[in-house]
Amino acid sequence: MDKQEIFLIDSNALITPFRFYYAFDLVPPYWKELKKHLDSGEVVILDAVKDEIEKGQDDLSKWLSSVSHLAIVPKITEQTVKEYQNVMQFVASSGYYTERALTTWAPENIADPWLIASAKANGYTLVTQEVRSRGLSKKTPNRSAKIPDVAEYLGVKAIDIFEMMRRLGIIIR
Template sequence: MAEPFLLDSNFFIEAHRVSYPFDVVPSFWLKVKELAEKGIIISIDKVHKEITQNKDELSNWCEENLPKDFFKDTSVVINEYIQVSNWANAKASHYNTTALNEFLDADEADAWLVAFSILNGNQIVTHETSDLKTQKRVKLPDAAKPFGISCVKTIEMFRLLGERF
């Protein structure tokens, strides 16, 4: 089996708030639970923190439906995080200070998602799109690409997996 897909916070947040609300598309959430239980999708502790800080229906669903080991510990990727930090700091002539500080904030998931993928070879599932022109925000696909990491959107992931529901 290929490495699991690594989910960004916005995979859950966009699905919950916009595309696949629990009350309208329960089959989406059943499929997420199934894929999580099979180890086909995973995420990291930083994403868990971003999702559960609101204590809402989404955080409750995650706590009740995802395997206990779904959100992986990022302390094991500190060396890879240093690589990502070095890459970001080398981009200081392009990105503004606020963008770099946000990207490298230890509680923000994006840099950690890249670091985790460097070590483990995951594809990242995110709704962010590349924007090499922006100086105001380091976009996840733009940070992943220099490390050979691909980013896909939710529907692309389901297509790659051959999933239908």
């Protein structure tokens, strides 16, 4: 039997739909469906992402608080810390990024490298609305690291919210 795919969701995969295309008052079925998958544990959230959402003190943070069986993944575990070191080592030594990219991801409150590390450590599929860089090159290193690029190089599946909806069978009617 195949292991069930579990989706680890980035804050922008919640904030972007909330702000731009699935407003609570216009598309409540989306949020109802997503809540169902969060309650079931098919979609999980990193503690740092939850903290980021809660800082907003808006309708999205209230909605997230209403998810009764929310599976919160701790940022700090032995395996995740090892994978975090691999993520940061890749950004530092791959040649695809400038020193600025590393210093941007280095602060402890930046969730991006921890999301990749947690997805790798736990076998999750990472859900982000972040877009890949166009043509990573050692000749012209990027000033910022993008989740989908780093995830790919480290063998972590990264998809957008629409692909997650397809895989979970979320159809808004």
